[in-house]
Amino acid sequence: MNSKILKIGHRGAMGHVAENTIDSIKKALDFGVDGIEIDVHLCRSGELVVFHDFTLDRMTDGSGEVSKYSLSELKKLKVHSYYEIPTLEEALDVVNKRYFINIELKGKDTAKQTVKVIQHYIAKNSWNYDDFIVSSFQHHELETVYGLNKNIQLAVLTKASVMEAIEIAKTIDAKIIHPNVALVTRENVAMAQENGYQVNVWTVNDVETISRMKAYQVNGIISDFPDRL
Numbered sequence: 001m002n003s004k005i006l007k008i009g010h011r012g013a014m015g016h017v018a019e020n021t022i023d024s025i026k027k028a029l030d031f032g033v034d035g036i037e038i039d040v041h042l043c044r045s046g047e048l049v050v051f052h053d054f055t056l057d058r059m060t061d062g063s064g065e066v067s068k069y070s071l072s073e074l075k076k077l078k079v080h081s082y083y084e085i086p087t088l089e090e091a092l093d094v095v096n097k098r099y100f101i102n103i104e105l106k107g108k109d110t111a112k113q114t115v116k117v118i119q120h121y122i123a124k125n126s127w128n129y130d131d132f133i134v135s136s137f138q139h140h141e142l143e144t145v146y147g148l149n150k151n152i153q154l155a156v157l158t159k160a161s162v163m164e165a166i167e168i169a170k171t172i173d174a175k176i177i178h179p180n181v182a183l184v185t186r187e188n189v190a191m192a193q194e195n196g197y198q199v200n201v202w203t204v205n206d207v208e209t210i211s212r213m214k215a216y217q218v219n220g221i222i223s224d225f226p227d228r229l
Contacts, residue, residue: 005213006220007229008102009036010203011052015224018059020050021083025094031227034220035100035133037202040088040114041107045070048088048113052106060085067107088117097127102155102200102222105136111144118152129153135178139168146172155200162188166197178202178222181209189216 012024013031020038028036039052043066056062062069062077074085088103095101103114114134121127135155136142142154155176158165162184165177176198179188184201192199200220204210210228213221221229 006034007226008200008220008222009033009226010222010224011038012036013226018080018083020052021079022086022090022094023083025091028226033099033226035102037102037104037222038091039104039106040110041066042110042113043069043071043074047071049074050086050088050091092121097131100131100133102133102135105138105141111141115145115148133176142172162192166192176200186216189218
């Protein structure tokens with residue numbers, strides 16, 4: 001059995017505090033995670049904001065597409081009537097190298113700015129490449145990251161096929177795949193690992209499935225409830 005299965009908080013610790021907020025990230029830290037996963041979109045004024053949905057309607061008192069708003073406009077909105085939408089930099093400053101951060105490129109055209117921020121934190125804030133994973137379902141965004149900086153760790157997200165994720169990973173030298181838990185078997189985890197891939201599975205919340213994933217010896221478990229890991 002793996003001596004260490006990574007505990008990864010999903011959108012911070014979204015089972016406890018509103019997803020992708022600074023408070024949710026801090027909560028995950030309280031639980032002693034190895035890493036967290038957050039989502040980013042590019043807003044109209046060019047900054048990356050930490051937010052999952054393409055639209056503001058589900059989570060905030062605003063409406064419409066995140067990408068159509070400037071940062072100052074987004075900052076006036078409230079998530080769940082209380083929290084602020086953070087920038088990627090604000091999230092990184094809270095994490096402060098204490099655990100790794102998985103940045104999922106959710107919105108369009110997020111790759112270039114994400115690379116810029118990562119390179120800045122490595123050059124100026126003494127972070128390391130090991131402190132970052134960049135993941136996406138959008139393969140062209142991962143290709144853009146790979147084209148700009150080959151040192152950034154990439155992870156291919158999939159809810160379709162482990163084999164397909166590996167085929168895509170080969171084209172961008174990604175060493176990590178993030179399959180949906182519904183795809184995962186003991187056999188395909190072993191096959192991926194034998195081929196040199198790390199398998200971090202999402203989103204695993206109930207105790208039975210968590211123990212099954214541990215039995216399959218996955219490399220990491222992404223959970224809304226990282227305290228259960």
